[in-house]
Amino acid sequence: MSPATPLHILREVQRGALTPEAAVGLLRPVTDLGYARIDDHRAARTGLAEVIYGEGKTPEQIAGILEHLVSAGQPALATRVSPEKAAAARALLPGATYEPVPRLLWAAPEGHRAFAPTQEGKVCVISGGTADLPVAEEAARCAEWFGLEVERAWDVGVSGLHRLLSRLDGLTDARVIIAVAGMEGALPSVVAGLVRAPIIAVPTSQGYGVHLGGLAPLLTMLDSCAAGVSVVNIDNGFGAALVAWRMVARR
């Protein structure tokens, strides 16, 4: 069922199918777990279930929200879960699976095929250096969670152009490119001059000195003289995957 629009709800009230009191309730589709209010209708409105941001939450809270969503028949994913937190959460929810490189913890109802591709159109995730791998894998794995087909190309930074050029064919036929880079973050500028797909640039916090925790590659990407680059927050692989999904997904 598509989400009910306000006009639809008003018409139901008019024809007596809904009382005003119930209609007001429909505008409040929220489950309250005490420590969190879960927006149960967001999937209907925006097309994707709520993904849980794991930082700043206790293992108990993460396990509780995952369990609530799975028991409601939805697969559920938590990002930025440290190994320690994951172990504590899995003690409470043994059915959950932890992937340490992208730091993801997930659970799904019986019979649900998580990570199965459901969308046409390949997303290519590329990264500049070995140290960017956790963010790049977060992007790639979240994109797969959302049903996208993903091609990976790791360690193709601009200081050795040949490494990048050797992967050019894969880049050329992608629907979207997610380019993950730390250090000076020049990768998206160079790629955007070579292909036609939109580039989602993800700066990482990998670097030192005046890298400023990722601020330097962020500025590089925003100031890019190349066409077709937009940017998400530092280390935000998940956010990049979500933007990619919005670009590709059928509505």
Next chain:
Amino acid sequence: MSPATPLHILREVQRGALTPEAAVGLLRPVTDLGYARIDDHRAARTGLAEVIYGEGKTPEQIAGILEHLVSAGQPALATRVSPEKAAAARALLPGATYEPVPRLLWAAPEGHRAFAPTQEGKVCVISGGTADLPVAEEAARCAEWFGLEVERAWDVGVSGLHRLLSRLDGLTDARVIIAVAGMEGALPSVVAGLVRAPIIAVPTSQGYGVHLGGLAPLLTMLDSCAAGVSVVNIDNGFGAALVAWRMVARR
């Protein structure tokens, strides 16, 4: 004709159709005007002709590049052209047209229908306040230049949610939304929670105090807790239009 790939050129060399000297030349498709080297093959490689960034160039340089491209049969557009510079350039190139609000100067070969829609899929450009109009119009007008269909919704900032909600239908069926906002830049966060299209957020330099020339809304947009927002540089309406084109254009 699609752009020649390196492999294609190598095969032409192998079968004797190209000399090595000519083949090397094909990797150098650049016209040198003295003050600028024009990348004549970029259209072939990336799908769009080079657009001229008007700041830091003299009127003579702008008129010269426009003329070179038009005489080569391409429509040509210059952004960030001040009224004074536009007047001086038009004295040299009377066929050029200036649009003062988005500060665009353009010229096209005889018979070319500039701004005609050539792509399916509507782009919705929204803005937070009256002062953001020049940037929002740059985004809208550049998108039209690239052949996209554009719907505008001005002055729908978050301090009066009703103004935004009254335009929700237009937002819901857009392929891409470009959200332009100065001040605190909260518009993309709110919109992203209401619709499914990808949001390209454009911070503007309109504000005062700790607005920091647009840095404040830029941070707001990058830190957005809402899904599906990516960001371009401050006041970069042109860049947003280009990302939108890459998302929508058929390849």
Next chain:
Amino acid sequence: MSPATPLHILREVQRGALTPEAAVGLLRPVTDLGYARIDDHRAARTGLAEVIYGEGKTPEQIAGILEHLVSAGQPALATRVSPEKAAAARALLPGATYEPVPRLLWAAPEGHRAFAPTQEGKVCVISGGTADLPVAEEAARCAEWFGLEVERAWDVGVSGLHRLLSRLDGLTDARVIIAVAGMEGALPSVVAGLVRAPIIAVPTSQGYGVHLGGLAPLLTMLDSCAAGVSVVNIDNGFGAALVAWRMVARR
């Protein structure tokens, strides 16, 4: 009439007094002037008519919005209007009045007593130095526009404590204190230790060197070790007056 709540509107639909189509319309109380969408219901919802931020708007736009509101029976005020812009706007709207120190332009329907006190409870506006006067007067005059009673104390900075202490009686019986200061911005810290009223601190851009355009006193005020200080943006005298009104006004 108090603003209609959603529940109230829904009940009107239920009893047939409103059609769904009209009800939807009630959620969209906006007048569109082309360059601006005026939120006509904001007065009803929040208790104050929209005040126009003059920067980034043309004299024509300012005069147009003022005229629209006055002709709708509301007094109307524009802030941050330069003398040049004010002159141009008054050429279009001769009934408007300009006050150069606080840079305010206002107009009111026939017979309306602008600036008349309508609220109980005195607001005390104090400032650190002569150069802070324009911001301090913007705060004081806007507060009077909103119907508040205002007491002014200029040039009472902390480098000469006696100047401040000599005004202590006026500070002690204020409902709210607006403390405006540039340079190092220590005034609110000292005042907050002497009186019980809430302090709204306004940093100004007056200073030099590492004053950073007002960032230094802003930090001082946010880091204040004294109790009861909250802060608005640099040079935002209008904003401070509005916060004061919300504190004092009867509902």
Next chain:
Amino acid sequence: MSPATPLHILREVQRGALTPEAAVGLLRPVTDLGYARIDDHRAARTGLAEVIYGEGKTPEQIAGILEHLVSAGQPALATRVSPEKAAAARALLPGATYEPVPRLLWAAPEGHRAFAPTQEGKVCVISGGTADLPVAEEAARCAEWFGLEVERAWDVGVSGLHRLLSRLDGLTDARVIIAVAGMEGALPSVVAGLVRAPIIAVPTSQGYGVHLGGLAPLLTMLDSCAAGVSVVNIDNGFGAALVAWRMVARR
């Protein structure tokens, strides 16, 4: 007894009731514990006893100041006390109570009813996400300590407007709203457009990337285009409660 004004003291000297030496002493109402000088008259002057800022103090110092104040007949509160520090302080002062979420340690004289409401007028504390809870609880609990009535609404961030709108009734009849938010900090802007009460905005350090330890939502809140928002320091729930008390308290 109300605090003696300087004029009152001078008159007592004039009529011989006070010697000059004693009069000078009355201007020095400070108890010296060696490591801290306690301002015993601040309650009389400003209406609230001194609250102890727990960071940078040893458990011995915290326990010592609490004990001094309680033995002088005053209830006493320390903020920002870590669990480890609280345990050490309670070993020295077993009558103290620790609340771990808001990180508060308090003690009160026999028979004192701590946290009992003594002021009319409800304060509504709202927060954007689960991770903001510690700061939001510090604000709520301190407000209760000061005798205010508090209503809480957790996890009502702007990315899911329905969650916020479902709590609108509670917001509408509050005397003051304390809005706590991390990430991009857009919550106060949206709330201020919906209600008439003054909004005290509290940015939190919850976020990542260019969140800059809370600087990003701080800027958002200061730059808010909405009326009636003032701001306190990052994570300063205590400060927000104190401003709320100054707004509401009878004098």
Next chain:
Amino acid sequence: MSPATPLHILREVQRGALTPEAAVGLLRPVTDLGYARIDDHRAARTGLAEVIYGEGKTPEQIAGILEHLVSAGQPALATRVSPEKAAAARALLPGATYEPVPRLLWAAPEGHRAFAPTQEGKVCVISGGTADLPVAEEAARCAEWFGLEVERAWDVGVSGLHRLLSRLDGLTDARVIIAVAGMEGALPSVVAGLVRAPIIAVPTSQGYGVHLGGLAPLLTMLDSCAAGVSVVNIDNGFGAALVAWRMVARR
């Protein structure tokens, strides 16, 4: 006459020589010119008459304050007065003298010998480059205004150590050294290793690129590994002279 202490005033009240009302008045020694409140007792309390900060004041205000002070028998000095402002002020107060390099405007009562040395102990003012001259002269000339003996050494930057070493004798017998430098601001570090006098370092806004308007030499001076350097605000020659006076002046 030395300034009356509070204890002295209280004793006068006790013995009937002062009424309480007059005693309160003695704590309020302020002349109100409308746009400024002049602290007439500051000279008595701190040893120096108020100097007027010229920026952000109108020529009328500057001339008015100078005139007030001179007519009260005090010499008076205004700093940071642009040539245009000085001309306008001198039209109102023809007896005033303008010095364009240090941008000072001053006036003195008949018969007053301005700039005459009244203190023992030489102050040496040194500067790194020609462009730092206005700030260095402001420091030197203000020091002379305060009655100090001044020795100047211009253009002795660290990139040519010989220039500095050739002035070493003058530096060695100074009571205080004021070191003015833009660019990278290394001068105070080098000088402090060569002599025993305290160094007051003044960063200037002369430089470019990441000079950040003087922030770079300011940081250099604060981070100095050399002993005995303290720092004033960027371009604050006046402030340095005042610190020097406090160091040298007899009390």
Next chain:
Amino acid sequence: MSPATPLHILREVQRGALTPEAAVGLLRPVTDLGYARIDDHRAARTGLAEVIYGEGKTPEQIAGILEHLVSAGQPALATRVSPEKAAAARALLPGATYEPVPRLLWAAPEGHRAFAPTQEGKVCVISGGTADLPVAEEAARCAEWFGLEVERAWDVGVSGLHRLLSRLDGLTDARVIIAVAGMEGALPSVVAGLVRAPIIAVPTSQGYGVHLGGLAPLLTMLDSCAAGVSVVNIDNGFGAALVAWRMVARR
């Protein structure tokens, strides 16, 4: 013996008392310990022996340098020595004494009376809050090490002016005041308006939120509108003591 000037050395060469080779050596008065080159003549040139900056040095290096200096007949002091490092260094050099609050480690030759006052003129060290104590004690204790007489006044911050005013007599007769403050750092501004001595302001890293590790009070102190304040680096109590010594010491 006073340090030999270059001219003196040249004259010794002229009269044959020195060979050129030895004269060159006299310009190189450095002991090389491998990990450090000790400037043995600095005491002669600048009047104070080298004090060791303990951070970034190993316990072995600290103990080695202390031992080298003591065995050469000089008392020696190391600053910023953590308790762990001090314990390790004292295991190597049992004669050394550690003071934990100011984090100082020192050693002296047999019979040397460390900390004995040798200079006339009192230094007053004041601090804003209990958390500033370690920096304030570093300043006070280092000043005593240099032979200065010190008066301390702790916890006299500006939010309770009475605490500061009660110590005014001590401040009035000081030769120099060292004012240590974290939070918003307003203490030096207020003190400078009350007394005539030069103020050396020391910002501390105590604070939170936009305190920025002490940058906020540093800016406050540099921007001070009060006369006679100069500033040293954040937490640099040692540096303040050294500036005070240069001001007071007889030459």
Next chain:
Amino acid sequence: MSPATPLHILREVQRGALTPEAAVGLLRPVTDLGYARIDDHRAARTGLAEVIYGEGKTPEQIAGILEHLVSAGQPALATRVSPEKAAAARALLPGATYEPVPRLLWAAPEGHRAFAPTQEGKVCVISGGTADLPVAEEAARCAEWFGLEVERAWDVGVSGLHRLLSRLDGLTDARVIIAVAGMEGALPSVVAGLVRAPIIAVPTSQGYGVHLGGLAPLLTMLDSCAAGVSVVNIDNGFGAALVAWRMVARR
């Protein structure tokens, strides 16, 4: 004649060829023009005559220093001279030549062949965009002034790699490469991966939004993941030429 070392001077004193008084003078080889002290021996010590930094100097000062140096038989160059200032200086010194693009003003003694190559080893100066030309020409022209052979390659930015690759041969046989770039500044990273010469990177202030006046490309260049890049200040073409000269010049 090579510059006299201190040891050489001392030996001259020993053998009676120099008096101490004269020897001291030899350490002070400075001409004092009043507003500037010219380091006449710097050429001897460092191999290049002093070049005049034109900003912050008056036309009179620039012309005066040029004239002093030329009359002493040296060619002389002033950088960063605006057209207005150049015209005023040339009115005083008609023999001077002005070059407007690199903003250089120079003069030479009769018969001196300015800009003639005197060093072996080519310097290649490359730039990213047309707007970077003034800085790139300052670098190229200053290098020629110092006697270096220069090859220029303009407008070879990374968004069109073919433009850069077409100039690869020229880059490969350069002794030094000066890479000038604004926007995101990725050019040095890419070039350093292709050739073996050292790269001197020059960020320019050309860009907008979060370009921060050139800070963004500066960070990019400092954070470069490619080998062999060192960086000079923003817009410092002169400085890059000087570093190149030091690398190439025979000693």
Next chain:
Amino acid sequence: MSPATPLHILREVQRGALTPEAAVGLLRPVTDLGYARIDDHRAARTGLAEVIYGEGKTPEQIAGILEHLVSAGQPALATRVSPEKAAAARALLPGATYEPVPRLLWAAPEGHRAFAPTQEGKVCVISGGTADLPVAEEAARCAEWFGLEVERAWDVGVSGLHRLLSRLDGLTDARVIIAVAGMEGALPSVVAGLVRAPIIAVPTSQGYGVHLGGLAPLLTMLDSCAAGVSVVNIDNGFGAALVAWRMVARR
């Protein structure tokens, strides 16, 4: 063998010695270890084998890459390897050697003489203080790894000029100087005025307060008024060595 140029490869294709398929392969000289793609031709192209940046890599990855390169006959070096990581990597690759001060881990094929000088021309590495040693040793040791002759001069900071001047002879005959400094970073400015060699300045993160993790000396070095200084990233001793090698190495 020198690296094959594209033109060379094309000619081989033309004369039938290479198939197009193989020619394309030659542009892709990359070994893929899964977690890293090793650019095997970089040595040929740029003259130096790839050095491994150890941060952000696991011990397994470091050991794996070292082993791959050594088994291919190349000596191999990893930088920024902590002692813990080095121990873990050496457990996997016992032939590797760890040097703790510069934090380097290296391995070489049998019979390879690592660190043997192969280039003419001395590099002088100087440092300001003991705490800068790790960075200075990284620079010195990497330069030796690249075959350069190195002279070290530690602890020659500008606060004691004699220490620096005593090493002047060694500086004067160096081909390149690497100047490493924390605190205020003034060392390169002073050295550049004394000698003719190019200075590569390396700021370090050693300092406190507004040192900003090395940003302060970085700014100092970029803003240097002295000629011939270029700068690398904070703590980047390796990068400085590489620039030095590019300057000195024969091609």
